[in-house]
Amino acid sequence: MSATTLSALARTSEPNAVLRRFLALDTAVTGANGLAYLAASGPLADLLGVDRALLLELGAFLTAYAVAVGLLAARSRPAALPVKAVIEANLAWSAVSFAALGLWLNPSTAGTVWTVLQALTVAGFALLQHAALRNRQDMSE
Numbered sequence: 022m023s024a025t026t027l028s029a030l031a032r033t034s035e036p037n038a039v040l041r042r043f044l045a046l047d048t049a050v051t052g053a054n055g056l057a058y059l060a061a062s063g064p065l066a067d068l069l070g071v072d073r074a075l076l077l078e079l080g081a082f083l084t085a086y087a088v089a090v091g092l093l094a095a096r097s098r099p100a101a102l103p104v105k106a107v108i109e110a111n112l113a114w115s116a117v118s119f120a121a122l123g124l125w126l127n128p129s130t131a132g133t134v135w136t137v138l139q140a141l142t143v144a145g146f147a148l149l150q151h152a153a154l155r156n157r158q159d160m161s162e
Contacts, residue, residue: 036157037098043153044094044107047146048087054139055083069136070129086110104154111147115140 058065058080066073090107093099118140122128128136 036160040099040153040157041094043149044090048091048094051083052087055080055087069132071132108147108150111143115144
């Protein structure tokens with residue numbers, strides 16, 4: 022995603038809208054990833070060099086997580102505590118992804134690249150959500 026796209030998503034005078042947009046973006050990407058893992062776990066497992074069962078479990082988790090984040094994004098003013106939980110979960114996902122590469126996963130080259138890219142994307146969501154939440158809190162003071 023380019024900086025221009027991100028600035029267009031964030032362009033509004035309403036701080037809740039920015040936060041909701043970044044939560045919705047997280048929902049869309051995470052949900053698509055989860056559904057892909059569920060629908061195409063066999064071919065993706067072959068491509069990524071990981072276990073099909075792992076992808077099915079991750080797909081179910083990611084799909085459920087996306088629904089929860091989507092429900093939060095749908096609120097006119099997402100509560101700070103659940104947003105912070107999403108931010109922390111995203112940071113944890115990113116950290117666990119890197120740890121998995123170093124400690125127990127042995128994916129293909131494509132799988133390694135995919136794992137790094139998705140971990141960086143999820144960390145980026147966390148940073149955007151954190152900045153939007155902080156901006157909303159600063160504007161309400």
